[in-house]
Amino acid sequence: MPDSIAELDVVAWVRIVDGRLLAVRSRGRDLLYLPGGKREPGESDGAALAREVREELGLELERASLRELGVLRAPAHDQPAFERVRMACFTADARGAMAASGEVDEFRFVAPDERDLLAPAAGAALDLAIERGLLGHG
Template sequence: MAELDVVAWVHARDGLLLTVRTRGRDLLYLPGGKREPGEDDWTAVSREVREELGVELERATFRGLGVLRAAAHDQPDFTHVRMACFTGGHRGEPAPLGEVDEIRYVGPAERALLAPASQAALDLAVAGGLLG
């Protein structure tokens, strides 16, 4: 079974979770993505968020929220995602950049709009008290 190692930024505002839709995808994902060779968590998450949303994460507030595993959406059968989730403050206003076509804030009632790993991250955010 193949496993994709990814990192994600879990950001809530007004009780809703920030998600993105990348070009050609039907479901929403969390900002983040695959690590480059040799990248640690901070480097990978901050780079991905800067590339996708144009915001700078704040190192002093960066913390792990949890690691989850789920079926990978839009990948070959039996592919799973190992997603390390992080929270942290930021500078700037998120806006779609690069391969991101849309940003959207969603709540638990909109769970079906999310890819499987992002659904699990939504649950993690609810359990962590980040969403209303």
């Protein structure tokens, strides 16, 4: 990949419930994203993901269950400073009552046939979940 491409490096939680992928809508955004976000300086992937999920959904990830699903790259959406997204995707169990908070206005579970609701990286994560056998084709 050429060095001239600005890439946003993030972590994301892939959570499948009843054959649907959990997605969130951040304030002012038109498409859905996966819960997660950018690491703070010196933060590990697991720590960043746990912090982001707590801030966005009020859930505590069970760190012992954290598993890397894969790393993907996709076009950035609604990120003027970046052309592409590099997203490290993880699965993990969680505890608590889910509620949209912080910059997240809503959460919903998206079926594979509703991929048009997803930002490109979230759509790529949906494909990754299907490829890894976590989710059936819609």
